[in-house]
Amino acid sequence: MDWVNVLVQGALLGGLYALFAAGLSLIFGVMRLVNIAHGDLIIFAAYMGLTVVTFTGLHPLLALVFVIPAMAIIGYVLQIGILNHTLGDDLLPPLLVTFGLSVILQNSLLEIYTADPQKMDAGVLETASFPLGELQLGVLPVLTFGIAVVVIASLQWLFYRTAIGRAFRAVSDDQDIAQLMGLNKSHIFGLAMALALAVTAIAGILLGIRTSFDPSVGGGRLIFGFEAVIIGGLGNLWGTLVGGVILGVAQTVGAKIDPGWQVLAGHVAFLLVLAIRPQGLFPRISG
Amino acid sequence: MRVTRTSQAAKIAAILGAGVLVVLIIAPWWAGRADMRLMGELFLYLALASLWNLMAGYAGLVSVGQQAYVGFGGYMLFALTIFAGFPPIVAIAGAGVLGALISVPVALLIFRLRGAYFAIGTWVIAEVFRLSFAQISALGGGSGSSLPVKIVRSMADGRLAREALSYWLALGIAFCVIAAVYMFLRSRQGLALTAIRDNELAASSLGIDIWWTKFIVYVAASALTAMIGALIFLQKLRISPDAAFSVNDWTAFVIFIVVIGGIGTIEGPIIGTLIFFALRETLADLGTVYLMVLGVVAILIMLRAPKGIWGLVRARFDLQLFPLGYRVVSDKVKGD
Numbered sequence: 104m105d106w107v108n109v110l111v112q113g114a115l116l117g118g119l120y121a122l123f124a125a126g127l128s129l130i131f132g133v134m135r136l137v138n139i140a141h142g143d144l145i146i147f148a149a150y151m152g153l154t155v156v157t158f159t160g161l162h163p164l165l166a167l168v169f170v171i172p173a174m175a176i177i178g179y180v181l182q183i184g185i186l187n188h189t190l191g192d193d194l195l196p197p198l199l200v201t202f203g204l205s206v207i208l209q210n211s212l213l214e215i216y217t218a219d220p221q222k223m224d225a226g227v228l229e230t231a232s233f234p235l236g237e238l239q240l241g242v243l244p245v246l247t248f249g250i251a252v253v254v255i256a257s258l259q260w261l262f263y264r265t266a267i268g269r270a271f272r273a274v275s276d277d278q279d280i281a282q283l284m285g286l287n288k289s290h291i292f293g294l295a296m297a298l299a300l301a302v303t304a305i306a307g308i309l310l311g312i313r314t315s316f317d318p319s320v321g322g323g324r325l326i327f328g329f330e331a332v333i334i335g336g337l338g339n340l341w342g343t344l345v346g347g348v349i350l351g352v353a354q355t356v357g358a359k360i361d362p363g364w365q366v367l368a369g370h371v372a373f374l375l376v377l378a379i380r381p382q383g384l385f386p387r388i389s390g
Numbered sequence: 391m392r393v394t395r396t397s398q399a400a401k402i403a404a405i406l407g408a409g410v411l412v413v414l415i416i417a418p419w420w421a422g423r424a425d426m427r428l429m430g431e432l433f434l435y436l437a438l439a440s441l442w443n444l445m446a447g448y449a450g451l452v453s454v455g456q457q458a459y460v461g462f463g464g465y466m467l468f469a470l471t472i473f474a475g476f477p478p479i480v481a482i483a484g485a486g487v488l489g490a491l492i493s494v495p496v497a498l499l500i501f502r503l504r505g506a507y508f509a510i511g512t513w514v515i516a517e518v519f520r521l522s523f524a525q526i527s528a529l530g531g532g533s534g535s536s537l538p539v540k541i542v543r544s545m546a547d548g549r550l551a552r553e554a555l556s557y558w559l560a561l562g563i564a565f566c567v568i569a570a571v572y573m574f575l576r577s578r579q580g581l582a583l584t585a586i587r588d589n590e591l592a593a594s595s596l597g598i599d600i601w602w603t604k605f606i607v608y609v610a611a612s613a614l615t616a617m618i619g620a621l622i623f624l625q626k627l628r629i630s631p632d633a634a635f636s637v638n639d640w641t642a643f644v645i646f647i648v649v650i651g652g653i654g655t656i657e658g659p660i661i662g663t664l665i666f667f668a669l670r671e672t673l674a675d676l677g678t679v680y681l682m683v684l685g686v687v688a689i690l691i692m693l694r695a696p697k698g699i700w701g702l703v704r705a706r707f708d709l710q711l712f713p714l715g716y717r718v719v720s721d722k723v724k725g726d
């Protein structure tokens with residue numbers, strides 16, 4: 104029973120990792136951009152949530168009403184103002200510019216909020232649990248996983264059932280021809296980044312309720328998201344959820360064996376997938 | 391008409407460079423201790439930056455995980471001197487050999503990732519190294535350990551002699567790295583590398599083995615980075631997983647140096663290192679603000695002048711201090 108519990112908790116943790124990964128997967132899918140600052144943006148969203156909660160006294164989940172639109176606007180401006188100028192055949196500019204952004208974000212947060220770990224107080228939600236058979240499930244992890252499923256299902260629907268999704272897929276397939284068909288490439292990219300950062304906002308708030316965070320932990324979140332994307336296979340959002348679950352399970356199993364191995368076990372699972380099936384489990388596009 | 395590699399500017403630069411090198415070699419007789427420490431650190435960063443530039447600027451291997459080898463080299467210095475009883479100098483060479491060995495399986499794995507995903511993959515590897523070394527209690531686990539006094543004393547008699555030795559080692563490795571990069575780029579393999587940089591598809595259709603060429607660069611750069619890591623922690627005398635595998639110290643700064651100086655040139659990292667240290671010595675008191683300024687400068691350069699400062703100079707004056715390319719010059723014939 105103990106082990107079943109470990110597996111279930113790991114799978115639920117995977118929901119959070121899938122949320123870290125969804126934004127990353129989305130922007131790579133649309134514009135082949137890998138955002139090194141993604142993890143720092145998650146932490147930035149968490150701090151934004153903390154600020155809203157501190158000033159308004161709202162519940163952290165309600166703070167999403169402010170944080171989601173704010174992050175979406177930041178995403179659009181960031182894409183139009185900076186990132187669009189880096190896209191092209193050369194891979195170096197977007198990589199180095201987002202790396203620079205990561206350093207700026209991290210140090211700005213350090214300057215404003217200091218290095219002290221922070222946490223958002225979500226009241227009873229943090230400790231509430233319900234029994235399922237012989238297991239005791241936390242409400243927050245189940246809620247997080249549910250949100251991850253809803254977010255991914257919505258993104259999937261948006262991508263394949265709406266006009267904007269068609270535009271995303273068109274610029275993804277061939278930017279120049281999409282332009283000829285009357286799509287404004289830089290606007291579409293801006294919208295994709297806005298959407299990605301809206302998802303990042305959700306991920307940041309849920310992270311901030313679940314664990315404590317400080318300005319330096321962004322890199323680690325980027326790596327978890329990245330591993331979930333690669334394990335699941337590039338360009339496949341449901342695959343990303345599976346990747347997150349595998350990563351989460353690997354981590355909780357590692358932690359069960361020895362607390363020092365938690366993160367290491369996740370990395371090892373990722374490297375194993377890379378060794379055995381480098382294209383990921385369910386690839387949809389080639390890198 | 392004839393085709394030549396060298397130029398007047400390159401000859402003058404070589405003579406001046408040799409002069410500067412001699413002045414630097416005799417630094418222990420003219421420089422103060424603080425200056426020597428600073429210069430030693432500068433040389434180590436110069437070596438790291440030159441190697442990162444070789445990987446990213448020429449081989450297209452953009453790594454944000456070279457701290458894996460810096461830290462690995464540092465830990466190997468400690469392990470080889472403390473447990474195997476090697477003299478520190480031998481241990482530095484040993485760190486290079488072990489760095490090359492460990493980089494082979496790493497390359498086999500992460501070469502499966504392309505482009506930016508390769509970059510994050512290298513970071514995962516660095517994290518695996520950090521977490522693994524934190525588990526080794528013989529090397530101090532998560533809190534790290536210090537180099538025993540006996541080993542430090544065995545390097546040379548007296549503090550001054552030790553400091554001079556570690557300064558010369560830093561200067562030596564910086565010189566060797568730049569010379570090696572230069573010789574490599576002028577060789578047949580280097581020509582293949584330049585072809586890959588310019589157009590991967592065209593290069594492979596001419597029969598260049600892209601995977602193999604990149605692999606050689608990765609392993610060589612990793613081995614040398616591990617030796618630099620050993621030297622860094624021979625200067626610091628104390629190692630811990632967080633310091634050894636710091637992405638800020640050993641990768642972010644190195645990337646800034648190369649981007650600011652000019653990526654894809656040998657001169658770039660040299661200029662970048664000088665600017666980086668000048669900025670650091672004047673702005674370091676600002677702490678986090680200094681890092682933010684560095685980030686902004688790097689982004690601006692990447693957007694406005696992607697070839698860096700040396701790229702601007704070269705576009706304006708057609709200079710190349712380390713002659714790599716060929717140029718056609720017309721000989722003046724008398725009576726023509």
